[in-house]
Amino acid sequence: MSGVGMLVESIENELKQVPILPSNCTIYRVPVMLRKVKPEAYTPHLVTIGPFHRNKQHLKPMEAQKLHYLKEFLDRNSQVNLVDYVNAMTDLEERARKCYSEIINLKRDEFIKMLLIDGCFILELFLRRDRWEQYRDDPLLSKTWMSRTIMRDLILLENQLPFFVLRRLKTLFNRGNTEARVTHLTYLTRTFFGEIMLHRYESFGRLFLEGIFRVARERNLIDFENLPENEEESEDESQAKKHLLDFVRHLHLPSSPMSLENHGKFECIRSATELHDAGHVKFKWGSQTCLFEITFNRQDLSIPPIKIGDWTDSLLRNFIAFEQCHSDCTKYVTAYAAFMDGLIVSSKDVELLQKNRIIDNLVGHPEKVAELFNKLVEEVTIPFDNFYFSGVCEEVKTYYEMINASSMNYHFNTSWGFLKRFLPSLLIILITLLVFV
Known part of the structure; x- marks a missing residue:
């Protein structure tokens, strides 16, 4: 052969x-x-x-x-x-x-x-x-x-x-x-x-x-x-x-599938402190029957409370790992982790959410909770085209931009009104200075 x-x-x-x-x-x-x-x-x-x-x-x-x-x-x-x-x-x-x-x-x-x-x-x-x-x-x-x-x-x-x-x-x-x-x-x-x-x-x-x-x-x-x-x-x-x-x-998981109208392109939400300080968003204690029933109404962002213990990191990571591996599986936990990763950037965000009873912190320092969520979606494939919280993120973004635009218009109009009121006096002072100089 x-x-x-x-x-x-x-x-x-x-x-x-x-x-x-x-x-x-x-x-x-x-x-x-x-x-x-x-x-x-x-x-x-x-x-x-x-x-x-x-x-x-x-x-x-x-x-x-x-x-x-x-x-x-x-x-x-x-x-x-x-x-x-x-x-x-x-x-x-x-x-x-x-x-x-x-x-x-x-x-x-x-x-x-x-x-x-x-x-x-x-x-x-x-x-x-x-x-x-x-x-x-x-x-x-x-x-x-x-x-x-x-x-x-x-x-x-x-x-x-x-x-x-x-x-x-x-x-x-x-x-x-x-x-x-x-x-x-x-x-x-x-x-x-x-x-x-x-x-x-x-x-x-x-x-x-x-x-x-x-x-x-x-x-x-x-x-x-x-x-x-x-x-x-x-x-x-x-x-x-x-x-x-x-x-x-x-x-x-939700008792029934979440509405498809809320699904869409992934967009990272702003941090909690930024939304609160610059966007006047108020955080409310949300539903206690489902972790994923996050809603936005007017200026209120309602988020279900979550208990954070020393087991939470492993629990969430294994939920996510299963969702990443099993094709015939909803990606609720993965989407939730991505949402919270955007909302929590530092310990100040954790403290704000704790103050509003959204985070029940059993691990001690807020820094630990922030680190948990910041590292949770590393190397994780997020469902970019079918993100469960895109509707909420879009509503919050629209409200935030509207508030900031209104604030900028207000400051501009206030400054211009001040100038119009005192412009004649300023001109007289300026002409007087020019004549005597």
Whole structure:
């Protein structure tokens, strides 16, 4: 065989071995250009979920705790055994593999074991958090720093299981366990992540819901015998929550799509202090039901309040990373970050927004908040032709320019009126000086 023939055969053999990358994946590696800006925002610190970080040495200590949680989870319901859970994960193996953006080089048994252990760890953690009074001595929940770090790890883009895995495990867990059906997975997830939501109203809502369920249990107001066991959501696959990060992101999104008339070309808004000092714009405490309901009326710019804690930077960055990677996804968080980046240039802007209760600063110095927003959209592709806040930005810009134009006209007319009034006297003085000189 000639040299060319051998080369052709070699290339053909390589082509036969090329793996087929999944086309409908939802769990991604964070793009390199985003990661390099702030690597620690995307890296798990205590617990690994899924395949991407499973071999990291600093995450190994948590594996024993995962197995302990698995045992506790299995002991909760004697009507479902380990075989049932393994069979369920086996059924989902192929579908789950397709959710990851790269080929997962784990053998079948390893992959299924990972789904089971990680999924049951998450559910046991959720169940314990829901019954906090019973688990005050739990080593993961009793230490605030540890529980907060785990919470943060569970919303990292690279640290995810498909949400349908959790749903299937919870459905099995519900079998014959009537009281367990009350604590729906949606409720458990909202309860667990309530502390890191960007709105304070979520904490109130969580406590309110917990109170309702507690009273219902105590007074037998819920028909335990006729509760549905299956937690599989009725929404179609394109609308279903992809994973925990996507679930928490959806809790912040508008209940219905924002009006298309507000979408348009991206334009950076002026800083808060400039709008306030030179444009007489007033900042108002806006909607508490959605972070993105930013409106402008006359001179009032209404912005929903946002809670800034030590977890906020990582949360927003991973929201944005998901929006950057997933094409079938709205870009609300990316647009919001770009809007706030324009509004906040320095600590003075943060202080002004704090004063108007728009920013609830839990990190201390205003400089930290300013730095957070100033670096949030570095290396991020902003939707320039479909910017969700272009309508508001245009209204603010028009008002600002009108106010400044009116101010300039006022100063010009005032100065000219002054000159007209005193011009005759000035001419007389000038002529007198010229004559005597």
